[in-house]
Amino acid sequence: MVIFIPAWYKKNEWCENEQNWHERKMHTEFDDTVKQIQLYHRNKAFEYSICVLGFSPNFRHFLHRQGVYKAPYFSVFDAINECESKRARVFSFHDLDWIPNTEFLYTPFVIVAMFHGRKYAQLEFGEDGNLIQIDMYEGDSVAIRNIYDDRGFVSSAIIYSENAPVYQDYYTENGTWKIRVFFDDNHVEINPERNFYIINLGKEPGEKITFKKNRYESIDEVISEIFNTFISRLSENDIFCIAMHNLHNKVISDNLKGRRTVLSFFEKRYNLEDKLTMLMLNRANYIVTDSKISCDKIKDIFGDNHNNIVNITPFDTRKEIGISGQLTVQKILVAVDNLPPENFEKLVLIFAKYFEENDKARVCFFTREADIALPGRLLAHARQVLEKNGYDSRMALEENDNGTTENAVDEMEEAQVMFFVEQCVDELTASKCIREQRLIINLSDAVNLYLQISGVSFGIPQVVSEESQYVKHGLNGQIVKRFEDLPKVLTYYLSSLNNWNNAMIQAYEIGENYTTRRLVEKWKEVLESIG
Known part of the structure; x- marks a missing residue:
């Protein structure tokens, strides 16, 4: 089986790049991994799965936009949230527990919740009309930002103090917090009463694994631990197709020693002068680039020491008639x-x-x-x-x-x-x-x-x-x-x-x-x- 590890991140953060529907698009969703998965999905070329390392509460909508809604995947943050469902769920903000006598103002872009003439919540929606975020106000300042999962629950909340984020909680479907990430020094605390995550490889129910520590220095450590557990449950014959990205390269290189890997290079997403990138290049079984220029650059570095380097464009051609x-x-x-x-x-x-x-x-x-x-x-x-x-x-x-x-x-x-x-x-x-x-x-x-x-x-x-x-x-x-x-x-x-x-x-x-x-x-x- 081929395991795709994509680089679908918001800049250099462990989270998705979902935008409010009314904002001008600031990025393109298409990249090499999107095309590779589309090729495998539509042509049934090989058995495959996706391993999502970042926090992606709207991942089902993302897959739908790429035409691969039923693609199999494992998500690190689903393991944390104990969420084993793979289906998006339609739900209305009217179903939420609002204060009695709340009034809703429908602006051209957002919905504002008013109570006794004061704004106390603002609702934001994604491009598919799905609720993605609700900001809760105290006075004129945001106090809590609730982030909604497209399966119908609050998957995370950012707590603010004096307009500055203090910490971010990640929740189960029933609202129990699992981990807490602090913004001042990035350390992570685990809920001692819920100190486990779930590894589900398509079997019901998933396997409960206890966190090794109650406190981690960063979210990278948490992701690395869960990723390591995930790959330990896979076959030694599985191949990992990795989208090269500076954010996740250390997590991947620390855990995939001795495993079969294909590195995928796309546009400006990588740095060939980075020592970690060079280490991964030396370990890789195969290297795939998006252009001949990138392919030649890597060949110049290795000379004849690495023969498995090939250029495979992520864009396919088709005869289309212009107007x-x-x-x-x-x-x-x-x-x-x-x-x-x-x-x-x-x-x-x-x-x-x-x-x-x-x-x-x-x-x-x-x-x-x-x-x-x-x-x-x-x-x-x-x-x-x-x-x-x-x-x-x-x-x-x-x-x-x-x-x-x-x-x-x-x-x-x-x-x-x-x-x-x-x-x-x-x-x-x-x-x-x-x-x-x-x-x-x-x-x-x-x-x-x-x-x-x-x-x-x-x-x-x-x-x-x-x-x-x-x-x-x-x-x-x-x-x-x-x-x-x-x-x-x-x-x-x-x-x-x-x-x-x-x-x-x-x-x-x-x-x-x-x-x-x-x-x-x-x-x-x-x-x-x-x-």
Whole structure:
């Protein structure tokens, strides 16, 4: 069996990254482990399970969003909470024990509980409409933050004093506290009257295990102890597929000595200069990276001393039809993340001049960053560059939430807006945006893996600064080393449908190497080589 150990954490904390439904998405849920589990789950390639080390009270909803709701899993904090149910439960906040005569105010974003005209609770909901948190007030300050599990109970509570968190309790389904984590020095106290946790590997009932100590120096120690007990109940033949992350690397390396492991490297989630990372690399049976660049970096470190290193992209390709041909304009996606300011300015001027010969072209500055002020800054920067160089700065007017520019309507009619910003934090939003593009341009040094794979899937020609496994010069795109060569490439793809169609055909052919079937085959080769 393959045991996946994901890195689904909120920044560098042992908890999930669930957001209130009304907040702008600050992160993407997709990563290498999500894709690996989807491959195994949908293709029934191997028997597998997930080991969740962090506190994840809304884990059932997370699995549902990824399309793997029935995926088997073991959760460290479920063991602490003594919760053995795997099913989400629908429940209403009206079912809670409220003070008699409580009034509920329904705002556009939250529900506020009022008692005698004073606010005493605020209810927050997740994107699926599930209750995730209730803040209880004393005066104008939060006194207790109750965190709700999607199985219908308070799984944790943070106690505040003078607006500062003091400690966090974790509860059983009937409300008994199990462990208490103090924020001042991070030490953990165990409830002496409930000093055990439950290991359930799918059998009812689970096995009760007594905690080794009544006090721990940190929650890391508690997680490590339960994780060690969990793996001791598994077969020696099981393989652990570990998402490399600095938060859990010590816990994992301390407990998986001598076990068969596959290390999975994804984007910027790891540090190759870290001693612990190097130790795990040396012990690993196999190393899987998300890109050829990462693969080559690790190979450079080991030379010929580690042969089991392979690049398996977490993104699969599929032939999809874009809608750029149905639009009256030609949208050009320009990736701006990690693009130096001076290069951004060069691109603005190149496109401003290009608009003189192609008034159907529109530039979409594409970013995956969640900074809410970023679109405004990008367009303001573009306007400064345009005005400084004698162009009409109104080509980069900013739109407000109503879809109209911040300036007067008559000013909009006089000047055609040509520059826009597409802020796509999650994959669904990004896919909708990419579907409309006629051309993709990414001239930053950082390879945007998702963007390149999506371009291949939609058959969109791509212009990049370095050739990669997904973009081949003269086939599905062009390699541009000098910015002054970009206008020729724009004309090549946007003035001739024949050139564009040829690139689309080549993109689909390249995509055949990264279909779901091919990714499953590569993973089978990895696991079968371990034995």
